[in-house]
Amino acid sequence: MSTVDPRHPIARRELDAAGIEGAALRESYLRCRAINAAHGKTYFLATALLPPAKRPFVHALYGFARRADDIVDDTAVPVAERGERLQAWCGEFLADLDWGATSDPVSRAVLDTVTRFDIPTSYFVDFVEAMRWDLDVTSYATYAELEQYMWGSAAVIGLQMLPVLGRRDDAVRWDVLESHAIALGTAFQLTNFVRDVGEDLRRGRVYLPQESLDQFGVDLERLRRGVVDEAIRSLLAWEIERARGLYAKARPGLALVHPTSRDCLQAATTLYGEILDEIEHNDYDVFRRRAHVGAGRRAAVGLSGLRGALRARRHSVPEPNPPTPRS
Incomplete structure (x- = not known):
């Protein structure tokens, strides 16, 4: 079941304008849009000011970052278990990024965005590494750090x-x-x-x-x-x-x-x-x-x-x- 009604005229218009085709891929972008709408109030508002053809790709990038953040910040889960979850999800994402395909409903939109805009994979590697720091590093000695x-x-x-x-x-x-x-x-x-x-x-x-x-x-x-x-x-x-x-x-x-x-x-x-x-x-x-x-x-x-x-x-x-x- 879609996290956002695909019949919603704005969501549908964004996907159509961006040239996003195929039920699975459209569903993936809709999931990312829902994540941005639920958690990124300022970012979602700002994204709405872009032409419809650009919005789905920003939603995808936000959805990726939010997915990792949610794993790291879930304090109801022990740190060791959060580390295992982050390692599993990020490891799978980076492998899928290298492979160029995925079955993950959020990652699918991210991989499509990376391919369309030729975004360097090193940016995602560096982001994943920073998320790992959040599990082990609790303070920073200097601003340079x-x-x-x-x-x-x-x-x-x-x-x-x-x-x-x-x-x-x-x-x-x-x-x-x-x-x-x-x-x-x-x-x-x-x-x-x-x-x-x-x-x-x-x-x-x-x-x-x-x-x-x-x-x-x-x-x-x-x-x-x-x-x-x-x-x-x-x-x-x-x-x-x-x-x-x-x-x-x-x-x-x-x-x-x-x-x-x-x-x-x-x-x-x-x-x-x-x-x-x-x-x-x-x-x-x-x-x-x-x-x-x-x-x-x-x-x-x-x-x-x-x-x-x-x-x-x-x-x-x-x-x-x-x-x-x-x-």
Whole structure:
């Protein structure tokens, strides 16, 4: 039974526009779409601003990442068992990726997306390795160490997305566009880390670098008490500014993607950036409340983005093919 009614006009139109044929493959993309709709509120909204022909492929990439995350973060299951599950699923996925075929209902859409856009398999290998770290590594001594983790858990996701989003024109150097994608993926991840300090602590993890904690005189026990004092405010303010620096580095890249993809990225960047504003508005209390952008604000950003996206589609020019990506 389909996780999304295949007769739903939007879902059907997306699959038709993307040229996705065959009952099994269409069902796989529908599953990924349902995963994104259920868990990726901001990402799903942003994806809806893309032309219908691009959306299924973003849903597929999201579904892949979410599948691994769910295995790692299932704290009801012992760590050893989670490790076995992750090893089994990721091992099967990487083998299927090498083989070029799969029976897995989520992986089928991912493999199709990889093939259509010639996405390097190394990005998926690096992502899987980062997910393995989450089972064994509970803290990071330096920001440089955290960056190594974020390469696999976030930066490569931005790189996976680039062939789907497309370049503005042939004058845009692919390596320049990649640098902006890496910065944006890392900014999203760092925003999550600041927002989810309390939640991650309950899972036994600390994603704020130890060198940052030491700089402001914050130890693990102080974090666990969950009392927002000046030291913790200063620590979080420091990491918020680091994230904002990454958003600033990524922002010029928005003008370099194809016009029909810009409003998607702009919406995601705006809404995720405003999570940082909400943390400040909540007096840095990341222990008792989870900062989020309200439904009204998300709707306003989405509506504004939709107007821009429709204009871009009316005046769009053909997308240049990306150069052969690095493997």
